[in-house]
Amino acid sequence: xxxxxxxxxxxxxxxxxxxxGGADSTALFFLLLKHKVPFDIAIVDYGxxxxxxxxxxxxxxxxxxxxxxxxxxxxxxxERNFEAKAREIRYVFxxxxxxxxGYENLLTAHHLGDxxxxxxxxxxxxxxxxxxxxxxxVQKRDFYTLVRPLLHLxxxxxxxxxHANEKEYFEDESNFDEDIxxxxxxHNYSSPLLEKYLSGIKKSFEYLDEDRAELIExxxxxxxxxxxxxxxxxxxxxxxxxIDKYLKSQLYMLSASERKAMKNxxxxxxxxxxxxxxNQNFIFITPYKKEAPKMDEKFKNECRVLKIEPKLRPYxxxxxxxxxxxxxxxxxxxxxxxxxxx
Numbered sequence: 001x002x003x004x005x006x007x008x009x010x011x012x013x014x015x016x017x018x019x020x021g022g023a024d025s026t027a028l029f030f031l032l033l034k035h036k037v038p039f040d041i042a043i044v045d046y047g048x049x050x051x052x053x054x055x056x057x058x059x060x061x062x063x064x065x066x067x068x069x070x071x072x073x074x075x076x077x078x079e080r081n082f083e084a085k086a087r088e089i090r091y092v093f094x095x096x097x098x099x100x101x102g103y104e105n106l107l108t109a110h111h112l113g114d115x116x117x118x119x120x121x122x123x124x125x126x127x128x129x130x131x132x133x134x135x136x137x138v139q140k141r142d143f144y145t146l147v148r149p150l151l152h153l154x155x156x157x158x159x160x161x162x163h164a165n166e167k168e169y170f171e172d173e174s175n176f177d178e179d180i181x182x183x184x185x186x187h188n189y190s191s192p193l194l195e196k197y198l199s200g201i202k203k204s205f206e207y208l209d210e211d212r213a214e215l216i217e218x219x220x221x222x223x224x225x226x227x228x229x230x231x232x233x234x235x236x237x238x239x240x241x242x243i244d245k246y247l248k249s250q251l252y253m254l255s256a257s258e259r260k261a262m263k264n265x266x267x268x269x270x271x272x273x274x275x276x277x278x279n280q281n282f283i284f285i286t287p288y289k290k291e292a293p294k295m296d297e298k299f300k301n302e303c304r305v306l307k308i309e310p311k312l313r314p315y316x317x318x319x320x321x322x323x324x325x326x327x328x329x330x331x332x333x334x335x336x337x338x339x340x341x342x
Contacts, residue, residue: 001031002035018107021059022055027162030161031149041069042073044073044075055170099143111154113186116205120189128237133208133212136148215237221245228285232279232283243283247285254270272288274287281329288315295313312326
């Protein structure tokens with residue numbers, strides 16, 4: 001069931017599976033075993049359901065049986081914005097494990113239904129081709145690769161595999177709570193459409209992936225500590241898509257209004273967390289500093305000469321390595337512009 005092109009990316013690599021005990025991650029667990037892909041598992045216990053204890057015990061049992069390492073994190077109580085905060089908690093946990101133990105790939109069990117559900121949600125709030133294409137099977141991040149091996153498979157295909165092989169899994173009752181927006185989309189729109197038009201929807205995503213590869217340039221993002229930068233493609237849509245991709249890797253999701261604002265503004269603070277500066281040549285992204293430190297005159301003069309956006313300066317003043325890189329990039333451009341004929 002796993003595609004050969006995906007298996008080639010996973011075999012002989014150090015892989016970490018985000019495990020929950022649900023049908024999707026359990027199916028992926030046994031498919032990885034079937035194809036002899038090396039991996040360990042990590043599970044987060046949010047402590048909001050009695051069943052969580054059984055899910056963690058199941059993860060430990062499977063790991064012991066198949067001689068894998070099982071990492072467990074007991075999450076602190078989440079008071080509000082559960083979905084967003086839970087996502088942030090688990091990715092921080094996974095990325096700490098990846099750094100500490102040298103994993104190359106993080107595997108998640110997102111499937112075709114998840115992708116289609118996301119596409120419909122994006123379409124209904126306003127999105128272009130790049131956003132509608134949604135999740136990618138392979139996505140390079142700062143120090144690891146995020147791989148979604150099940151994107152070509154529907155939930156029913158995964159359930160059929162589990163039942164045929166008599167594999168135990170758990171059903172999270174919160175998946176039936178239609179007060180959660182994504183559940184409402186799933187039960188009322190995406191699942192009924194997949195039931196009727198599965199083969200056509202699969203084919204459409206193949207076309208969307210091909211179109212995105214043609215329309216959106218894959219721009220490499222460089223980082224120095226928490227300072228991210230890349231050379232502008234001179235295509236606003238491609239630049240915004242790259243900014244969005246980077247911020248997702250930092251666990252921040254741009255809103256439709258923020259994407260719209262970036263089309264008309266060279267500098268933007270998003271979520272009071274990040275400063276995005278789009279100039280003619282580079283896009284710079286830094287953490288947003290709510291309180292500016294006292295900056296010396298030498299630093300301020302250098303910033304004025306190089307025309308460094310004022311909102312970037314508080315972070316760059318505190319991060320000397322990042323400031324040195326920004327100076328290097330902008331000095332090259334300044335010299336080039338001075339030498340270029342009118």
